[in-house]
Amino acid sequence: MKSAVQTGSHYITGDVACAEGAIAAGCRFFGAYPITPATEIAEHMAERLPDVGGTFIQMEDEIAAIASILGASWTGTKTMTATSGPGFSLMMENLGLGVCTETPCVIVNVQRTGPSTGLPTQTGQGDMMQARWGSHGDYELIAIAPSSPQDCFYHTILAFNLSEKYRVPVLVMADEIVGHMSEKVIIPDAKEIQLIERPKPKGRKDRFKLYEPGPNGVAPMPAIGDGYNVHVTGLTHDERGYPAMTVEAQEEMMTRIKGKIRDNLDDIVHTEEYMMDDADIVIVSYGISVRTGLTAVDEARKLGYKAGLLRLITVWPFPEQMIHDIAARVKGLITVEINLGQVHYEVERCAKGQASTHLVGSAGGKIIHPDKVVSLIKEVFQP
């Protein structure tokens, strides 16, 4: 067997870095269906997984791909799939099954421009709201947006850790540029990578209840064959996991599966700041568009503006309080994203009118030029 962690300095694409991050995180089952620009993740997993005792399977479609990783997860295995827009759409029903049954797994969406087949090999960030609300019903999940191949490595590990800890599907919302560009990626020593494993039940099997929450609101999860005889269903269920067709059971279940995320925001929400200390104009961005934002901050600073950048590493759950607090002390918030306004409206919602909110978006296909952000700043604000 080859080593799971390919320690060293590499010059690789974001897709490959994502696959390496998954393997380093302990992913040992990957089921997927090819689609540009995510295919290279599958290709790399196909080559690498047998090396480390894992399993790769190319399923017949993306519905099967996500179903296979949910099933495999219940054997106690860390699992992942990777896709892009059209495949992501096909996964939506079973994403909800993953949320409802609290099945850890990681779903990578290397976004391209939609709607429909769109611009198949060109970038986009138009699936952000679908990531949040694409499956029917109300729910919480976690979505992470990498900005570079190096991020793809670490953020995939972060995705696995959060998924295992909170028993929730975690989405890695990359995009075509991040997925296809090659950059230096440092893979550290295995012992420097901290991994989190899903909580396991202890105690008497006959008293075990599948969804009885532990201290952080997350229930321990047995694997198939452990002898707990679990019943897992996408129907509304009680603590035993048994179908319970009442409004009370629905309320209880929803309170818990939302609560385990909402009550742990401090642990889950990851952001980064650039030049934020004295900033009164704040660019909010995520994924590839962070690079636009960083250059725009530098350019605006040269022109005498006190610009700063808030980078959302986790886009969902949304850092509501943080945006609210920033809005209270700044003049304006500018969201930069490769769509025609998705996260922008979240920023607007959380700013609650305390600061002006602006969108620098695009219909997709390429990264947004920093000049577009700078000209908006010049148009709206005084240095």
Place this chain on the structure above:
Amino acid sequence: MTKNPKQIGSKQPSHPLDDLIRTDRIPHIWCPGCGIGTVFSSCLTAIKATEIPYNEFTMVSGIGCSARGAGYIKLDSFHTTHGRAIPFASGIKMAKPDLNVIVFSGDGDLFAIGGNHFIHAARRNMDITVICVNNLNYGMTGGQVAATTPSRAKTTTTPFGNPDSPFNLPLLAYASGASYVARWTILHVRDLTNAINEAIRKKGFSFIEVLAPCPINYGRRNKEKSLDTMKLYQEKTIIKNGADPGRADIDFERGVILGTFVDTDRSTCDDMYEVTCRQCSED
């Protein structure tokens, strides 16, 4: 792995299958006269008869009346989404090949919305056992036409009779590459139980179609009481092992063939992965 619980002393169950039933979930949802319960108990009897420890089994279902099976069996069991039991089960099998994975679901679930998954799992010879309760319609949603509904039959969405033709399921399974293919009815409980037992022990993709009445939604609209259906199962079936699956279409006027259509050996998906991918990658 633990041993199956012995039925001794004061804890003796009141029914020989109680150790495999979630008795705390009874009463079940199935209507009086429904055939699903018979298929379900045959399945439990067959599991028991294999003498394989229960924690080496798992059951996966889709959505439908038949798919509620997973909710009543006392094994690690999964009630998934409509049509997706097979790929969910495939993930389990490939991640942990020593498990015996049984898919228990309906004809609509497995052959309409889930049809693509069925043919691909059979093609790969995924080592799972698929039991299809074929009641010729969508029972759960109130009796709509299915991919198995006979031509001309009345359902809520074919009020003038079904203009389409049904699948011949054994032929489809055979053509897709299944290792074991059989068909029985709920009247043939002993044969059915033996077939499920055989299918579980068979390495490779095993498929059993079980004809079962849905008196409430299908029978009622086609003037067929449960007892009439049972009479058909008795009088209009021909037991013929090794029959040509090409002749297995369901035509009660001509006679419906029951028995084992296919029983062959071919490398399974997990074995092939081991040999082709794991051992090669070590070179």
